[in-house]
Amino acid sequence: MPELRKDPIVGRWVIIATERTKRPHDFGSRPEPRRGLCPFCPGQEGMTPPELYALRPGDGPGARANAPGWRLRAFPNKFPALRVEGELDKAGDGIYDRMNGVGAHEVIVETPEHNKRFSDLSEADIAGVLGAYRHRMQDLSRDGRLKYVMIFKNHGSAAGASLDHPHSQLIALPVVPRVVSEEMKGARKYWRLKERCVFCDIVRQELKERVRLVYENASFIVCEPYAPKFPFETWILPRVHRARFEHTSNEDFTLLANALKVAATKLNVALDDPPYNFILHTTPFGEGDPDHYHWHVEIMPSLMQVAGFEWGSGFYINPTPPEEAAKFLREIDI
C-alpha cells in the first residue's frame, strides 16, 4: 500500500511508494523508448485493467466493453500511485503524520489513433474527452473518502509522459492538495476584501486590456497570466463565474473544446510541438458552489529547467513577458 506522509513544517503531503520501490540503479539513464505493442491502442484492451468508461459512438447498447471500436476509453492506471481499496488509517509516528495511500489513479485514452496529438483531435473528440473528465469526476465524488480529483495531461517525455499515445490522467486524493487549497484560500481572502471573485476580475481586466489575451469565444477566454511561472504559460477561463468544472453544460464543452484546440494548436505552431502539462483546477468536493472560486485550465509548456533557486524560493524567473508571448500567439493564423 502506498503511504501518504505529511511534512511537519509546511504541511505538504507526499505519496511514498512502498511497492515497486526505486533503488539507486533504477535512476540511471533515461528509459529507452518503449518498443512493441502500445497498451493504449485498439486491440490491446487486454493489456489494461477493465474500462470504467468509454465512447463507442457507432455501437448499439450491446457493444462489448474492453474490445475495439471505441473513440475514447478510461480505465484504472495499471501502476497506480494510490489504491482504491482500504481505509485511510490516519496515524501519528512521533511528531510525524501518515495515512494509507487511498485514492484513485485513472487513465483516459483520448483517441484510438496512436500518432495523433491532442491538437489534431476534432473539437467533437475533445468535447468527448471533457465529457469523460466530468463523468469520472462525478462518479468519484460519491466516494466519501475522496476530497479532490486532479485531472492533468503530460504531453511529451520532457513533460513526464511515459507513453506517446494521447492520454490524460486523473488522480483522486483523500486530502485537498496544497496548490488547490492555497488557491482557494487566496481567492477567499480576495472575496472578503472586495466581494468579487478574483478570477472574474482577471477575466474583466484581460478582456479590457487585451495585451495578454490570445483568443476568446462566447464562453471562454485564452490568455497569458499576468505573473506566469513559465514562458508561454496559458490559461483558459470561463467568461462568467463558474465554480465547478463538472457542472459545465455540453454546449459549453463544445466551446471549451474550441478554446483548447486553438490554444494547443497555437502553442504547437509557436514552439514546434513543445512538451507541456495541462492541469484542470476546480473546486474540491464538499465545498459547494463557492462565489469566490472559478475553475480554469492551466497549460504550461516545459521549456525551462526548474533549478535550485525555484525550489528554494518558490520564485520563478521567466524570460518571456506574457505580453510578448500573447502577441506572438495572437498573430499565429490557424
Next chain:
Amino acid sequence: MPELRKDPIVGRWVIIATERTKRPHDFGSRPEPRRGLCPFCPGQEGMTPPELYALRPGDGPGARANAPGWRLRAFPNKFPALRVEGELDKAGDGIYDRMNGVGAHEVIVETPEHNKRFSDLSEADIAGVLGAYRHRMQDLSRDGRLKYVMIFKNHGSAAGASLDHPHSQLIALPVVPRVVSEEMKGARKYWRLKERCVFCDIVRQELKERVRLVYENASFIVCEPYAPKFPFETWILPRVHRARFEHTSNEDFTLLANALKVAATKLNVALDDPPYNFILHTTPFGEGDPDHYHWHVEIMPSLMQVAGFEWGSGFYINPTPPEEAAKFLREIDI
C-alpha cells in the same frame, strides 16, 4: 530593468525578464555544451564583473584583485536576474501588483580547478565556501531594500547548471520568498502549539529512531526527511537550535564542511554523480533570532521529472522511501 510581478490569487512573485527576452525560437533544442574558455577559470578574471570577495591564502595584503592566485572568488552575475541599482517603485496595474526587479545576483566560484566536483574539495576548501556565503550574506544584510538572501548550487546540466566549473549562486530578494515564508509560518504555528522548535523536534526524533539518519558529527546531522519530495532528498541540520546561518562559528563551519562532504560523496557514489540542487534555508533579514526557526541545508538530486500532477497539486510521488535511501547511504563506506 527586470520586473517583479505578483500572482493575484496565491500571492506568488515571479521575476519577469524584460531585457534579453526569450522568443519562441530561443527555446529549441538544448544549448550545445559551451566551448572555448571558461569564464570561471584562473586567467579569465576579465570575463567576469569585478570581484566582491576572494580567498588568496598565500598572498600578502598587496595581492591583486581580479588576477589569478585565488582559491575562491565571488562576483556579480554577468547576466543577473535582478539588478542592484534603483528603487522598488511598487505600483498597481489594475488588480495586479508589480515592482522593479531590485536585488542582487552573485556567483561564488568554489575552486580554481575546473574539473573538480564539490565533493572533491577538501573540507578546508568547503569551509572557505561557507565563509564566503556568510560574508556575502552579512554584506547584503546592510541593504535595507533586501529581505532575504537565497544561496543555492545547481550541479549538472539536468539540475540547471549552465557552466561546469564548480560554483554556487546567491540571489538577494526584496521580498521574502514564498517557500521561506511558508516554512517560517509553519514553524511559528508549531511553536505556538508545542513551545518547541519543529526542527529541534525533527533532530531529536531522527537521532532517536536512526532509520533516516545518514551521518552525524558533533554539530550536525545528515538525514533523509520523513516526507521527502524526491528520492534521496537529504537534509543537513545543526544538532542544537540555530536560527541564522550567518551566525555560524568558524569551528562549526569545519564540521558543516565535513557533513556536506560526506553527504555529497555518498550521493555521488550511490547515484553515480547525479545532478542535484543544494539550497540553504535560513531566517530572513529583520526577523531577529527566532526560537521557532532553525537554518538547514536541503540537497535534492534531480532524478525525477516534475509533471502535471506535481505542478497542479503540490503533491509529490516519491518512489524511494527515505528509510531505504538512508540505509543505502549509511552503508556506503567512504
